[in-house]
Structures are given as C-alpha cells and as structure tokens.
Amino acid sequence: MPAGPNQLLGHRVADAIEAALRGAVTGRHVEWVEVRSDRVRDVLHFLHDSEAFDAAQLSNLTSVDRHTHFEVVYHLQSLDLNHQIVVKAIVEDHENPLLPSAYPVYKGALLQEREVYDLMGIRFEGHPDLRRLFLWEGYPAYPLRKDFLSLGQITGKDVNPGLVRFPFEDTEDPDRMLNAGNIVTGEREAAAGNAGQAQAGH
Amino acid sequence: MPARRRQGTNVNSTVEPYVLNIGPQHPSTHGVFRVRVVMDGEVIRDLDMIVGYLHRSMEKLAEERTYTQNIPFTDRADYLAAMSGNLGLALGIERLAGVEVPERASYLRVIFAELQRIASHAMANGTLVSDAGAWQTPLLYMFREREKILDLFEMTCGARLTTNYMRAGGVSFEPPPEFWPALKELVAELPGRIDEYMELLADNEIFLGRTRGIGVITPEDAINGSLVGPALRGSGVPWDLRKAEPYCVYDRFDFDVPVGIRGDVYDRFMCRMMETRESVRILQQAIAQIPAGPHKNDIPLALRPPVGEVYSRVEGPRGEVGFYLVSDGGPAPYRFHLRAPSLINLSLLRELARGASLPDAVVTLGSIDIVVGEIDR
Structure with a gap:
C-alpha cells in the first residue's frame, strides 16, 4: 500500500473537516483529502487545534504541477497520537496561483513555502518573507513547472519561457552544448545582439 | 594616535x-x-540566510530519470549521510511499486544506516566543538572512527561518500568476508571511544560555558517549526521515526531515544553522543541476528510503478528524510520531492539569532547540523 503505516484515512479526515468547515472539502480519497485553496488555512487551523487530529507538526509541504492546476500538498503529523494526515489544496488558477500561507499556523512553513514559490511559482498570501530561495530575484522562470524544459528535454528550437538560446547552442562542441537553454539575460533581442557581437569579437 | x-x-x-x-x-x-x-x-x-550556491535542481532532473537512476542523487543531497538518503528513496520506490525485500537486505540496511549515523554524528559533533573554539583537535579525534566506517563502506560498495548502495528490492552488494571481522572490531571499540569523548567534552568547563543556555529552543517552537532529529529531541520531544514508524527491521531491536531537557546547544550535542551509543547497541543486535539469504530481489530494470503517490520517510542523522514520489505509471517519477531536514531545521534560525552574540549564533548553527548539499539540492 502506498499509504504510510500510520496515515489516517482521507474519508475520515474529510468528514470531520466538512462537519466543522462547510464547503471546504472538494474531494475525498483513501489517502488524502482535497480542500479549496482559499480555505486551506482554516483547514490547517482546524486540524492543528482539534483534539482528535492534533496535527501539531507540518512535516512536509510541497507542490505538484498537474498542467491545468496545481496541487499544494501538506503532510501533517501528530507526535502524541502518532498519525499522519495528508491535505491537498487544489489551486485552479494555473496562470496566477495564489493561496493563503500556512505560516500563521505552522512556523515550519517559512522556508518550505519560499521553496515552493521559488521553484513552482505559487504565491502564498500572508507569508512574512516571500522571496526566491535558491534562485535569484528576477529569474524569469519557475523550473519545476511542467512547461519548463530541462536540459535533456530541450530539442530543436525549443526555448524556455523568459530564457534565451544563443546561436552557438547549435554547435556540436560538447563544452558549449553544456550551456544550452538556460542562460538568463534581459531582452531576447538585446541578448542575441550581444552574443552576436561577442562571437564576432572572438 | x-x-x-x-x-x-x-x-x-x-x-x-x-x-x-x-x-x-x-x-x-x-x-x-x-x-x-x-x-x-x-x-x-x-x-538573513542566502542559500542556493549548491542548487543543482535535483527535483527537476529526477523527473527525466528512472527511479533507480535517481538513487545516486540522494548521495549528493546529504553527502554526509548518503546511506540514509539511499534508504529513504529505496523504501519509497518499494512501497510505490510493491516490491518485497529479503530479510537479510533489511538487516544490511539497518547496519549501514546506523554506521552512517555514527559517522555523521561524529562529523556534526566534531565541527560543533570546533565552532565552540576547540579548533580541529576533537574533530580529528572523531574522524578516526569516521574513517573506519568509511573504510567499511568502501570495501562493501566501492565508495566512501557517494555510496549508491541501496536498491529497490535490497542492497547492491553483499559485504565481503573481511567486512564482518572489521565491523565487529569497530563495534567493540566504539563504546570506549565514546567514553573518551564524554570524558574530554561533557564536563569541560570551556565547552559548557560556550554551549549551556545558548540557542534555547522550546519544545512548542521545535514542533511548530517542523524541527526534526536531534534538533527536536534536544528540546525534550521523544520523536524518532525508528520508534514511531518502524521501517526495515527496527522494531526487532532494543534501543532508547535520548532526549534533552533544556533544548540548548549542549543538549543537542549530548543527544548526538547518546544516539551514537544507541546505534552501537542496534549494531550489536543486528550483527547477532542477521540471517543468511539473498541480499537483493530482482526487479524489472524499467520499473513502472502504478499511478499513485507515496511519502516515504526515514530517520536520518539530521532527522526525517522524506521522499514524496508521484507516479503517472511511467518509468520516471512525475514529481520527486526530497524533504530536506537540513533546510527545514533552519526555520527558526532567524528567531534564535536575534539578540544573540555572533559567536553564540555560530555555535547554534553548528548544533543544528546542516549539510548544504541537502539544503540546496
């Protein structure tokens, strides 16, 4: 069974959430419970404060790009009762994903939400310090999204959004091929012009 | 002038x-x-912490590699505890694909994971003592044991740091005949070595002065801040996945979970020291109990787990190492997330540092025990 040994049934959690917060649950599954993204903080508050669930610790927070929507996955656990709860917030808006931050409930969300924002581009409302974590401010893409192609996936004339391919990437020289695809510059035309000049100077 | x-x-x-x-x-x-x-x-x-200098976008790269090809990445995440990372991912793949593991392989996994814990704790405590001012000498003492453990790794799988030892369905190699006497000698030697460190450090006045009452984390903050491992147990929360959610054959061993009282740097240091003792106990029992048999079940090369997802976790030296794997039925994971204890244990760093002096903040960071490869991935 893919579910963890101490994982609570999603149906049971969903029933309790639905009884306390009407309309918050959008889907039930054996392993997890799906909730509306705009009510996820209420759900986390409820699970955190509830005696039956006692979700004292946010064990893991991550996200999945499903092409049409995002899932933000919360793995909660109770240290006293020794069980795990999986909550998924479904973010329908793929263009401009936004949902409430879990930081007011769990301080452990501080860096995990920054990581999700950095790599998946999901913004968290109410996060005290939402900046890029690994990449730098101004990096034009969110690499863990499915429309971002990694090096092995780039073929032919593919270009990642906001990133530039330089003319020399078509070369057979392996050292230069290593740089394919992910060189960040400002304007595409300006960069192409600079690259052209650099090559001419060379 | x-x-x-x-x-x-x-x-x-x-x-x-x-x-x-x-x-x-x-x-x-x-x-x-x-x-x-x-x-x-x-x-x-x-x-303000700035990370990402070692970011290799492992999670993105993982999406175009098969499950087995991803195991070497876990070596390079937490490079001081490669075995724990290997184990977490192997267990995740097994649960996702429904692969059985021979009993002997489970014992070998426990032996190597515990050896790795001792090696990693030696490194963590050695560098912490270095941070506290005892420059290099205790660290090199502790490296003595770590070297022997890495030698054991080398004779088994050929690598010292990036071991790539665990596989879905077992472990990659049976240890050679010379492994067992060397392991028994090490296990016999370790308790005396730990006593030696305790004698040198545990009551050392300078070390106590530099670590007692510094970087105090309350149990409530530790739980709410998602702290795991010795950083959580140092604050007095007896949470260890080997007890709470026994994987492999940990439920067959008799061992204790040491916890601190005050939640300061010294308690986290002592937690690691005591855990080393408990690891030795586990090793002794595992060596005595290990059955004969195959070390690996054969699995298809192109493993295609059914559609689903799994969150598998093990207790690494730095705490809960979690793997969130989403399968769409293909040979490569649709989504691969590594829950990095080193990163998440830093959630409270800013609060801890405010109002502290710079040397105290350095010691606090040392006691949390980070590995940057795992933070950045």
Whole structure:
C-alpha cells in the first residue's frame, strides 16, 4: 500500500473537516483529502487545534504541477497520537496561483513555502518573507513547472519561457552544448545582439 | 594616535548598526552557506540566510530519470549521510511499486544506516566543538572512527561518500568476508571511544560555558517549526521515526531515544553522543541476528510503478528524510520531492539569532547540523 503505516484515512479526515468547515472539502480519497485553496488555512487551523487530529507538526509541504492546476500538498503529523494526515489544496488558477500561507499556523512553513514559490511559482498570501530561495530575484522562470524544459528535454528550437538560446547552442562542441537553454539575460533581442557581437569579437 | 589607542575603546560611543556578511566560504557555515547579519555592536539584530550556491535542481532532473537512476542523487543531497538518503528513496520506490525485500537486505540496511549515523554524528559533533573554539583537535579525534566506517563502506560498495548502495528490492552488494571481522572490531571499540569523548567534552568547563543556555529552543517552537532529529529531541520531544514508524527491521531491536531537557546547544550535542551509543547497541543486535539469504530481489530494470503517490520517510542523522514520489505509471517519477531536514531545521534560525552574540549564533548553527548539499539540492 502506498499509504504510510500510520496515515489516517482521507474519508475520515474529510468528514470531520466538512462537519466543522462547510464547503471546504472538494474531494475525498483513501489517502488524502482535497480542500479549496482559499480555505486551506482554516483547514490547517482546524486540524492543528482539534483534539482528535492534533496535527501539531507540518512535516512536509510541497507542490505538484498537474498542467491545468496545481496541487499544494501538506503532510501533517501528530507526535502524541502518532498519525499522519495528508491535505491537498487544489489551486485552479494555473496562470496566477495564489493561496493563503500556512505560516500563521505552522512556523515550519517559512522556508518550505519560499521553496515552493521559488521553484513552482505559487504565491502564498500572508507569508512574512516571500522571496526566491535558491534562485535569484528576477529569474524569469519557475523550473519545476511542467512547461519548463530541462536540459535533456530541450530539442530543436525549443526555448524556455523568459530564457534565451544563443546561436552557438547549435554547435556540436560538447563544452558549449553544456550551456544550452538556460542562460538568463534581459531582452531576447538585446541578448542575441550581444552574443552576436561577442562571437564576432572572438 | 598610538597613545590614544592604548587607552582602549570608548565604551560610550554609539555605533550605527552595520551589516556583516559571513560566507559563502567560511568555516563556521559548514559549506557554501551564506548569512548576512545586522549587527548592533556585538549583538545580532537581524539575520538573513542566502542559500542556493549548491542548487543543482535535483527535483527537476529526477523527473527525466528512472527511479533507480535517481538513487545516486540522494548521495549528493546529504553527502554526509548518503546511506540514509539511499534508504529513504529505496523504501519509497518499494512501497510505490510493491516490491518485497529479503530479510537479510533489511538487516544490511539497518547496519549501514546506523554506521552512517555514527559517522555523521561524529562529523556534526566534531565541527560543533570546533565552532565552540576547540579548533580541529576533537574533530580529528572523531574522524578516526569516521574513517573506519568509511573504510567499511568502501570495501562493501566501492565508495566512501557517494555510496549508491541501496536498491529497490535490497542492497547492491553483499559485504565481503573481511567486512564482518572489521565491523565487529569497530563495534567493540566504539563504546570506549565514546567514553573518551564524554570524558574530554561533557564536563569541560570551556565547552559548557560556550554551549549551556545558548540557542534555547522550546519544545512548542521545535514542533511548530517542523524541527526534526536531534534538533527536536534536544528540546525534550521523544520523536524518532525508528520508534514511531518502524521501517526495515527496527522494531526487532532494543534501543532508547535520548532526549534533552533544556533544548540548548549542549543538549543537542549530548543527544548526538547518546544516539551514537544507541546505534552501537542496534549494531550489536543486528550483527547477532542477521540471517543468511539473498541480499537483493530482482526487479524489472524499467520499473513502472502504478499511478499513485507515496511519502516515504526515514530517520536520518539530521532527522526525517522524506521522499514524496508521484507516479503517472511511467518509468520516471512525475514529481520527486526530497524533504530536506537540513533546510527545514533552519526555520527558526532567524528567531534564535536575534539578540544573540555572533559567536553564540555560530555555535547554534553548528548544533543544528546542516549539510548544504541537502539544503540546496
């Protein structure tokens, strides 16, 4: 069974959430419970404060790009009762994903939400310090999204959004091929012009 | 000018707060980890951590590699505890694909995971003592045991750090015949070595002065801040996945979970020391109990787990190492997420550093025990 040994049934959690917060649950599954993204903080508050669930610790927070929507996955656990709860917030808006931050409930969300924002581009409302974590401010893409192609996936004339391919990437020289695809510059035309000049100077 | 200087600095002068940059290349940051601190004289007013110097986008790369091809990545995440990372991912793949593991392989996994824990704790405590001022000597003492453990790794799987030892369905190699006497000798030797360190450090007045009451984390903060491993147990929360959610054959061994009382740097140090003792106990029992049999079940090369997802976790030296794997039925994971204890244990760093002096913050960071490869992935 893919579910963890101490994982609570999603149906049971969903029933309790639905009884306390009407309309918050959008889907039930054996392993997890799906909730509306705009009510996820209420759900986390409820699970955190509830005696039956006692979700004292946010064990893991991550996200999945499903092409049409995002899932933000919360793995909660109770240290006293020794069980795990999986909550998924479904973010329908793929263009401009936004949902409430879990930081007011769990301080452990501080860096995990920054990581999700950095790599998946999901913004968290109410996060005290939402900046890029690994990449730098101004990096034009969110690499863990499915429309971002990694090096092995780039073929032919593919270009990642906001990133530039330089003319020399078509070369057979392996050292230069290593740089394919992910060189960040400002304007595409300006960069192409600079690259052209650099090559001419060379 | 020289005459005035000899009279000492003027204590009444006010100094504007200034920004001090530490790292990314600095011995106290334990890797390419950078912090910028706002200092008001000797006191830290604010702290900002800057990570990502070692970011290799492992999670993206994982999406175009098969499950087995991803196991070497876990070596390079937490490079001081490669075995624990290997084990977490192997268990995740097994649960996702429904693969059985021979009993002997489970025992070998426990033996190597515990050896790795001892090696990693030796490194963590050695560098912590270095941070506290005992420059290099205790660290090199502790490296003595770590070297022997890495030798055991090398004779089994050929690598010392990036072991790539665990597989879905077992382990990659049966240890050679010379492994067992060397392991038994090490296990017999370790309790005496730990006593030696305790004698040198546990009651050392300078070490106590540098670590007692420094970087105190309350149990409530530790739980709410998602802290795991010795950082959580140092605050008195007896949470260990080997007990709470026994994987492999951990439920067959008799061992204790050491916890601290005060939640300060010293308690986290002592937790690691005591855990080393418990690891030795587990090793003794595992060596006595290990059955004969195959070390690996054969699995298809192109493993295609059914559609689904799994969150598998093991207790690594730094705490809960979690793997969130989503399968769409293909040979490569649709989504691969590594829950990095080193990163998440830093959630409280800013709060801990505010109001502390710079040397105390360095010791606090050392006691949390980060590995930058795992932070950045």
